[in-house]
Amino acid sequence: MKIALLGYGTVGSGVYDLVIKNREKIRNKYNEDIEVIQILDRNIDRFKDLAHYNVFVDSIDKIINGKADIVIEMLGGVNPAYDFVKKSLLSKKHVITSNKDLIAEHGEELRKIARESGVRIAYEASVGGGIPVLKPLKESLVGNDILSIQAIINGTTNFILSKMYNENMEYSKVLKIAQDMGFAEADPTSDVKGYDAARKITILTDLGLDFKINWKDIYCEGIDNIDAQDIINAKNLNSKIKLIAFSKAVDNKLYIAVRPVVVKADSTLGKIDNEFNGVMITGDSVGEVLFYGKGAGKYPTASAVFGDIVDIIINKNESKIVLSKENYEFTYKYPFKSDWLVRVDSDDINKVTGKIFDIFSSNRVEITSFLSSGEIALKVSDINEYELEENLLKLKETGYLKAVKYFLIDNA
């Protein structure tokens, strides 16, 4: 199998190393010789000190017209990756990609082109970095109706939140470390604003629940508005804040979103720290299963790409059998009863506290702390997000509020 790499950054260079490292093993096990024959990147002069500089090329046409059987796209972003991948498939080259932006936008169309061209497109690394999660979802769990997916699927934001919680580090400093470690996207806005996780959860929802939705249409809130006080408020409840991606079906309602959530520090998701990801999938037959591992970084991600190379070598057809039977109604806000951590800032905290007890029924509200800033943090129980917002609107109408902020509490 002759391989062409598009992109020689964090992931691309990791894949190159794994091909070299595993070449002998693949020859012995599958009687197949794997070789990287071309690498496309920008400003290729910067690679001239590498021993394999002779395989670097500066134009996609050399790859499309070349001898590669598999093109592995690791450039990032939608364009020109879309154009390069489409041309590769139309030239009957298998494609592997780690690019969730591309798959979330054009996955369906590219899968169709691959089928019509008699080749494969594989993208295990696009969700969960090194964790094998797409293949189990499409294959091993196929006997289930998937009821929910609840996941930490962005390594950068989990790394930032972990350092803020465990080491009281400042947001901007930790972001810089995540960038230096190769976890963050070229433009980290996608990470911190939740777009990266939104793309990934729509890919998981498509494969697991056979429900297609544009990632831009789901509720998406990142971590860029979380401050040290929010972390302390969560700590007061023996909890942490995590950026959670949801795809949760109850009856025919399907809630898909990305948002910061207060989770118990000793819960399954609460224990997942740093660049690690965790994808909890609940199926009607299997119950709950957890996929856990490094969600970002050079070799973890290259490991997932390499798995796709071997699938192509052993000629596995892309299987995507989904036995889901529901016609879901998508909901933008959290439609299920839950608890909420609410932070209220007011010019007159005593008056507003009284109003809170008037507006929410008093057995639903517990003040968890009076903050030195003059704000209060409270826990509101057992209502859905529509009811919560309706009541917060009533509170705003009293004229006492300066600001209000709330987080979903996950008690699992």
Ligand SMILES: NC(=O)C1=CN([C@@H]2O[C@H](COP(=O)(O)OP(=O)(O)OC[C@H]3O[C@@H](n4cnc5c(N)ncnc54)[C@H](OP(=O)(O)O)[C@@H]3O)[C@@H](O)[C@H]2O)C=CC1
């Ligand atoms: N890093 C990670 O942990 C993970 C990354 N991914 C995904 O993998 C993909 C690659 O990520 P990563 O390796 O981190 O990114 P990098 O930025 O490290 O590498 C991308 C490489 O491709 C080059 N490149 C980008 N656009 C072009 C172009 N149009 N023509 C030629 N070369 C180009 C870049 O050059 P230049 O430096 O000049 O921009 C860079 O050398 C992304 O889609 C990312 O989301 C998925 C899982 C984990």
Ligand SMILES: N[C@@H](CC=O)C(=O)O
């Ligand atoms: N920037 C992403 C990289 C992997 O997809 C992340 O932090 O998870």
